[in-house]
Amino acid sequence: MIDDSKLALRATRGDDRAFEKIVERYERTVFNVALRIVKDEDDAADVAQLVFIKAYRKLSTYNPQYKFFSWLYRITVNECINTLRKRKREVLVDCDFKAGGGTAWDALARDERGESLAHALMGLKLDYRIVIVLKYFLELSCSEISDIVRVPEKTVKSRLFTARHQLRDILIKQGYAR
Amino acid sequence: MKNERHKELMNGEIDGTNSPEESLELERILDSDPEARSYYEDLCRVDRAFRDVAEVPPPPGFRKEVLSSIHPGGRRTARRDYLAPIRNAFRPGLAARPAYVFAAGLLVGLCLTTVTALVLMRGAPEHLTGRPGHDYRPYGTIGTGERTGELLSSQCIPLELPEVYGGACIEHTENSVAVHLGLSSPSEVQVVFEFDDELRFEGYTALDEGEHTLRVAGNQASLTHTGDCDYNLVFRDNRSTGSSFNMKVLTSGDLLLEKTISPEGE
Secondary structure (H helix, E strand, O other), X not given: OOOHHHHHHHHHOOOHHHHHHHHHHHHHHHHHHHHHHHOOHHHXXXXXXHHHHHHHHHHHHOXXXXXHHHHHHHHHHHHHHHHHHHHOOOOOOOOOOOOOOOOHHHHHHHOOOOHHHHHHHHOOOHHHHXXXXXXXXXXXXXXXHHHHHOOOHHHHHHHHHHHHHHHXXXXXXXXXXX | OOOHHHHHHHHHHHHOOOOHHHHHHHHHHHHHOHHXXXXXXXXXXXXXXXXXXXXXXXXXXXXXXXHHHHOOOOOOOOOOOOOHHHHHHOOOOOOOHHHHHHHHHHHHXXXXXXXXXHHHHHOOOOOOOOOOOOOOOOOOHHHHOOOOOOEEEEEEEEEEEOOEEEEEEEEEEOOEEEEEEEEEEEEEEEEEXXXXXXXXXXXXXXXXXXXXXXXXXXXXXXXXXXXXXXXXXXXXXXXXXXOOEEEEEEEOOEEEEEEEEOOOOO
């Protein structure tokens, strides 16, 4: 598999096929990160599209000394923030949401589309939501998240820490009693 | 769960960053405190639930749409040779080939002389960084081509600061300074340009819809930005050898970077 930074370099030299490969490689993750942060599928598709357009335009500013995905995900996170600011209102957690049959935690585990988790995620402050999304949906380490959100690793750990505890409280409030 | 140490150990265990001693310490806590155990089990369930969430595929046709917005005319492939039929019509026979070659050389020479003369009459054209077709649109009279000036120097300063990422490319010409600023920052960042009386702020353009404000007062231009956006700023320069100016980057009033930018570069 061709290295991301090599593909990026080829794309800056005008090889459009190389950029196509980058889109192919990252479309799914970029879309999913956007979806978990902005929640709405249409908004997420718009964000993902903008991310690739911006990445293409800014390829010359990418420093190959750093990981390409960090650079791309940084654009993704910032674009999500822009979208949420434009939207001006956060989607509120639906407090009436109730789990289906069986134990609540079983329902949570069965919820493949992660709808219930998405509700809980939207109850988090944006800073916390971003670290949770990067941690769980991209499986990044705290150091990689720190590169993306440009805050010290210690701050990432502390945000992750608070976010998990808040998620637990939100999920219990939503009906996932122990 | 009030005990901070307990929480720290629980998170460390979930992330797999606890040392063997820390894992043992947590084990002892969980064995002796049922409330802590129940809390830890909740956190593990949250962790598992998030790990199990399936990915959602992007909408159908997403990639095609992205690529067509990047290359509206379609992907770059070998161009169709529209001139081929005309060339074929004039394709010389072997005997006439030297004459055709001589005539073509004469024509090319004439064209080159004309172009060179035109360039010299107008002054060297501005050459600003950025690749064609990549939305690099210099602002102001140098952007519109009303004003030209010889390029004196070009330099790029990477901005890799806490919470701010991007770069500033500065081009000094004999009568202007063009700054191409790319900023990516989740929180508010301020970029301040301080200059002397020989430099005058002419204008700017934001290439994206990021949140920003630009204030120009006296010898200072201050851009406040959040998110992800590129900007082009243009200053008119009365010094034909190029003027130096100061650039500062701040977040929440904290100075992250201060640089004097001169036409000679660093």
